[in-house]
Amino acid sequence: MTTSKREEMIFSIKNLKTHYPVLGGFFRKQIGTVKAVDDVTIDVRRGETLGIVGESGCGKSTLAKTMMLLEKPTEGKMLYDFNGEQKDVTKLNAGDVFDFRSRVQMVFQDPYSSLNPSKRIIESFDEPLRVHGYKNPAERKQRIIESLRMVNLSEDYLYRFPHEFSGGQRQRISIARALCINPELIICDEPVSALDVSIQAQVLNLMKEIQKELNLTYVFIAHDLSVVQYMSDRVVVMYLGKIVEISEASNLHVNPLHPYTEALLSAVPVPVVNEGKSKRIPLTGDVPSPINRPSGCPFSNRCPKRMDICTQVEPPLQSYGEEDHQVACHLYTKPI
């Protein structure tokens, strides 16, 4: 495993697996497993934006939730940097979990359901703050106003109900709420997928500004490759619960290695007339179900460059070319 020592690691995920049981049969026994996240190893570096991209159902949300300790991992380690001390967050005690939660926050995809419809905005903010040690009500209110300002919302909105806001405003409120307890790392699970393009642009710009301002680290998940590429420093491409490629964002569209990345790139429509059509790499078939994944490389059944070995041996994730460019594909397997 080669990672750059230059940058400081904030969250490092090692061989993480999150599996869901599939129940069925007479006695609702487990008859299978959804390997939603399977053997994922990523390092999140302080201050960067790590993009995660992949098609629906490939395990992006599960990965995010596992990192946020909302799902219990089946296996693996997640080392978080608590002021220089690396602790495995899967084994934390209750107090440390709390500490962890004040350092890591999450923004979810659906702006419409991420605010409690029966609570005023201030109430939605108040309890997290109180739980995280802001004992003084006035201080809390101040903090709320500050974080709303950060997302360009006025304090007039404090006493309104969520249904009085548009999708973009709600997503900004959600971001503000994640920010209000001063986290270091924000995991964003498709924060803009549900928004219109013009609103999406507002939110993306805002997120970038805030990151700069507060020196935040982002894990940014999306299924839209261009958005991820635009937002991220490095991009992780996932397929069926596995990482197939990790690349510098700026390098990804120039030099995609994995055939899946290539296909994904070619499928992204470009708003320029008469281009792109010819280049498209047609992918046949659908993403297989994560319950019965093809043997060997998970992409083997749809891969246009499939070789015999692909259906038998699972390719490991290895660096290829540059140090920060990793790929899991037999085309690039180095003889060991």
Add this chain to the structure above:
Amino acid sequence: MRKLNSILKVENLTVSFSDGKESTKILKDVSFSVFSGKMLAIVGESGCGKSVTVHSIMQLLPKNGKIDSGKVLFNDGGNEVDLVSMKKYGKQMRAMRGQKIGMVFQDPMASLNPTHQVGKQVMENLMQHYKIPKKEARDKVIELFKLLGIPDPEQRIKDYPHQFSGGMRQRVMIAISMICNPNLLIADEPTTALDVTIQAQIMDLMKELQEKHDKSIILITHNMGLVAEVADFVAVMYMGRIVEYGTVRDILNNPSHPYTQSLLKSVPVMGLDKNQKLATIRGTTPNPKDYVKGCEFAGRCDFAMESCLTRDIPDINLTNSHQVRCLLVEESKEVIAK
């Protein structure tokens, strides 16, 4: 270039929705044409009235929606008929639906009846319009399934929608709309619910239908990239109006309405520099109820002038294929004219 025949002409379509006692204009004076064998893309943000437009064409508006005025002239094999004048669920209108105009909806799961076999759902359309034996209808469905790339169609027509993947379901929807071989196909965001790779498959299929089988297509989307790839003509909608209309080149290479311009610039494209800011549109879409007069976009427009809010905005022909509904253009045209 051969002469373009329009298969559908929408003229001054105005639609309103009532909510209890109040009634709100949702579509205002919408006019556009769809040309034979061409694909028209309607783009715009959520809620701008794209779906209402096509539902009005099909007379499938919900109960509280009403076409106030306007015409929908459909070229039925040389005969021009006004769909609006037909009774909503009358024989004439029903003969249009499915047979002359096919429709594909956004969510392929919700749009298929979960309790009917997919083959039956396709056959239902065919047998409604053609008195042919069941067996023959079935064979036709199988044939179409093959054409649309559904593997193993003999078996799969007996399956139920939930046994299909999203992409396959959308193919079935397309089969339903295509089985009677209509000349006009309306697709309301057919790929929004699908992954990019599947979207690419479906769009290739639709393009093929249009090009090889000479169908006219109305494609609703809010993905500018998609428009660029497949459409021939583009109508940009904002708040129930078409603010810009033209060929795909006109719109993408020479966007003339400020709204269109920002729409194009607000989407990140591959390779966009990380440090480059995205163009945004100020504020949010206003409530259609609050509209009084003038340009709906004025409140968010960086170039808004006083007159934008005080006078009716005309459609201005930039070229004979490119129309814009914006006073800026009027002025610059005047300047040019001078």
Add this chain to the structure above:
Amino acid sequence: SPEKDSTNEDSTKPSNDSVVPAAENGGTLNLVTIDPNGFGERIEPLWLNRGGMHQRLMFRSLFLPDVDLQNLNPDLAASYEGSDDGLTYTITMKDGLKWHDGEDLTAEDVVWSIETVLKATQVNAIYTNAFSSIEGAADWIAGQSDKLAGITAEGNTITVKLDNPVGNFLPVLGQFAIYPKHLLKDENPLEIHNAAFWENPVGNGMYKLEKLEPGNFATFVPAESYEGTKPKIQKIVLTAVAEPTSAAKTGQVDFFNTNVAEFIDSMKAVDNFVAHPIDILFYRYFLVNMEDTEGNVNEKMADKRVREALMYGIDRKSLTEQLYPGLAAVLNTGVPPTFDESYTDAPEYEYNPEKAKELLKEANFDFNETIKLRFYYGDQTSINFMTAVAQYLTELGMKVDVLQFQADPTTELYKVRDYDIALKGLSSFGYEEWYGEYESTNSNMINIFGLDGIFDDGVAKLKETVDAVERKEILQELQKQEVENLYKLPLYTVNSYYYVNEEKLKTAGIYGNPWYNYDMKFEEWEIK
């Protein structure tokens, strides 16, 4: 069948009697049982209740009492002889008696019936009381002998030897229905009442069962085997109704009896029926729970003045007049005031709430205690009665809690015993049952009264005595004791009514206690 055709012909009128198959001649008598559950699928056994008209006509006893239940006429028996000491009876059966199935009815059947009833469970105590005085009965019941020693049959003659005299031995035999041994001898006596026999019972009476349609009806026709005067009525149809008035109006019934106040009220509107009231010994009284299940004295009720207060505080007269008009008579002791043996000095407890309050005060009654008033009759009149009683007691300043028993009344009354006062009924053949409840050997009541046998001698004497004058004396004594102790609060006797459609039916005009066997001269009955 021809009957069916005839019903179909006049199906124009949907009257209920279209069910009833028409008789060939002599007419059909329509009887009903009043039961909201409808007709069952069998004829009820007779050892617990001697039963209704149809049962009486199907099954006979050795003797047939007069309407007063005491004077005996021969029935299955031709004659009898009793020894002077009252310990031996010799009974001679008629010759050539037959069961309805043609089998001979012999003295063996009688002996077997008496033996079996001693071991059976669903049995009226008048039989067990009388027959357990037969020599060797204790051993027999305990299973220590395989023969009831005191009773033997030789040819037509039955000899019964008693350990001690039983005053009403012969009247009891006049009630005791003889069952056919040849059909029932293999049944376990404990469960003989559940035998399949009752679905198609073979009797020995004037009529035999013709057909029983479960859930529907039963028909009876004159039995060829009956040796007496042949009856005129050729067919009896028995159906079930939930309430008799509508049935009376539609002609579904020609003759019935009831003691339900509501029916009596509503029958007033039915013109063609004539009501015949009869006095019977169906007591209603309050049982006072004197001891709890652990044997501790119930302080609330211990003082006799409290119990007297209750008697004064409840306006029994108005209640019976209003709730049971013409049906109930106020009772002061176990012998109703209209009877000869009645104790004339017994207090009448006229309604006097002031006196009641005084008595309570004297008795230092704790008005904070709640009196638990219980009952088990579910009919509306009883509910009204109890509600009224509760109100009377409330007016005395008592706290009352009135509830209907939830579990079965027997268990509630005698085992659970979570009450202070309970309304109870008793259908008596004679005064013996009423006073028998005071006996210290009465396994149910002993727990309630906690008696030390003060009534025992008197009751024993009463049971042994036949002579009317002697009996009167004993009864006077018992009533005096009863009044002194006031363990049961007597309320009233519920009488009964016979209703006869006299436009259609001519009876012999003899109406007696419907719960018991007596000679109603049915052979004289006619359909007009």
Add this chain to the structure above:
Amino acid sequence: MTTSAIEVKAKKTSLLKIRMKKMRSNKLATIGLLVCIGMTLLSVFAPFITSYDPAQMNLSNITQAPSAEHIFGTDKLGRDVFAQVLYGGRVSIYVGVLSALGGTIIGVLAGAIAGYFGGKIDSILLRFSEIFMTFPQLILVLVLVSLLGQGVNNLIIVFVITGWMTTFRLVRNEFLTVREETYVSVCRSFGIPTSSIIFKHMLPNTMSPIIVAFTVNVAGFILAEAGLSFLGLGVPVTTPTWGNIMNAAQSIDVVTNYWWLWLAPGIAISLFVLAINFLGDGLRDILDPKQ
């Protein structure tokens, strides 16, 4: 413990305002509410409305048809039927409301727990409720009444035991849905305690169906009480309730000849239940966020 010390301004929210407006525009619901309140008040203030004691007998004045003196007539013990109906309402309404309250509390607690945690707890509670549902309710009630004994409060206990399942299932299903709402994940990612998530964050959002179910339950329990009492198995016969008063109408005699004995209490029950049902129906529309 102060919850949100930042005082939430009592500014009338648009949501509440909308609901009030909707309520007022829903005539049937408004009438229902007024009738419910009206009848409840009549019962509560019965002594001010009639001078008769419902238990006071007058054996010389029994089964009188309605007259100026006894506007609903008198019953078989000469008691005033109007007074009985008034006082009877107290117990009937009390039983209905308290049983519904108890059933709702149990149903909500169990439903919230089952719905939020899912898994084993959920299956156990679900099975449990299934078993309760499988029992014929009437028999269950009867057996329980015979175990506990008759009495108003025992009847309420019995109703609660036999009547929590519908609310349970409703709340459970609501919670299963609400659990998927993102804001629950948000709460969890902030480390807000589970009990607080369930009761402070999720429960308020399931309140509308619970309120509707509550009104439906009140109606149901009043009917159940009436039915049982009509059969003579509910509240002790001496306690006047609408059902108990009607108990007298079991005989054809009363049905035929003494119509005032059953008509008045029958109408009282029907009217009250009807009013509650209209109110419940109205609330269903009013509280429905989709509308």
Add this chain to the structure above:
Amino acid sequence: MLKYIIRKSLVTIPMLFVISIIVFFAIQLSPIDPISYSASPDVAVDSENLEALREHLGLNDPLYIQYYHWIIAVFKGDFGYSIITGQPIAKILALKLPATIELSLLALVISTIIGVAMGLVSAIKPNSMSDYFSRNVAVLGISIPEFFFGIIIIQIFAIQLGWLPISGRIGVNDVTFWDRLPNLILPSFTLAIGMLAVLLRYTRNSMLDVLSKDYIKTARSKGIPEWKVFIFHAFRNSLGSILVILAFRLPMLIGGSVIIEMVFMWPGIGNAIISAVSSSDYPVIMITTMMLASAILVASFLVDVLSAFLDPRIRLE
């Protein structure tokens, strides 16, 4: 599908088992004495032999042994005897069930036809006059206590108008169903009212629900006539939930007929239950409870199978 049915039916067995245990032990907890029937308090009875009978019947055995004997007997079809009337319970059931089933079925037919039809009309034209009418009928139907409704229609149709008989049921064997019909009309109509109201609401709601689904738009976009949309798409798809409510209500018809049977003096199982309960006839209570519980289980099994049959998403799982 077959596997699904087998699986579902297997689940009902342990449920029945649990219910039988609860029923048995709950009743044992109550002070009811199963043989006290031999000693009505109205008649003087000597109780000496009762002890022998108790021993004979095994009532002195430990409860679990009694339970074992009872459940084995029930499995063999021997339901025991009523302790009040001494009749075999199997016979009581055989006698009473037909009357109740006759009543319930007629009520079912009436309520289904009227309820579903009114619900459909309501849903097709929501907020119209007929919808308004139907909805209020439905509220009325669930608000009026059935005994009150029964008394009123007895008063009107039997007593005042004299069109129909008040009560009772003419024997099964003698006359045809048509002869019994006059007696059936009032009780079955009363019984039908509540069910009708529920079905009406349900049909309306589920139709409205389905009609708002996207696939209805798809169906309309095919140009098929509106009635086909209503019948083949909307009604076909709401049929599932309608049948579910129907099947769930089925046992309640039997249970719910208790009061109706009482009011109309209908000699059915409901009346038997009431008299069993009010006289603490516990063998009858146990068996009828078990019977109703089984009916409910069978109904929910039917619901599962029906929904599976109607909904391929379940069937093909």
